[in-house]
Amino acid sequence: MKRSNVKVTARECRGNVERMIRRFIKKTKKEKIIDAVRDREYYRKPSDIKRAKLRKAKRLQQKELQKQQDASRKNK
Numbered sequence: 552m553k554r555s556n557v558k559v560t561a562r563e564c565r566g567n568v569e570r571m572i573r574r575f576i577k578k579t580k581k582e583k584i585i586d587a588v589r590d591r592e593y594y595r596k597p598s599d600i601k602r603a604k605l606r607k608a609k610r611l612q613q614k615e616l617q618k619q620q621d622a623s624r625k626n627k
Contacts, residue, residue, distance in 0.1 A: 555582045 557578045564570040579585055 555584065557582060557584065 557575065559571050559575045559578065561571065564574060
């Protein structure tokens with residue numbers, strides 16, 4: 552796992568606490584730190600991970616196919 556050091560300074564956000572929180576959340580999402588923590592929250596078998604990955608790929612493929620069909624119907 553890649554180590555990352557995310558920090559937000561008060562100067563960077565002109566002392567605005569809400570802006571600092573939003574910027575911190577945005578940086579952690581960009582580094583995918585939250586996703587990694589959630590993924591490691593409990594153990595998943597490798598076969599389950601593969602199965603979920605295949606399901607996600609199938610869903611995306613169906614979605615793309617549906618978009619193409621909708622676009623072809625509009626052009627007719």
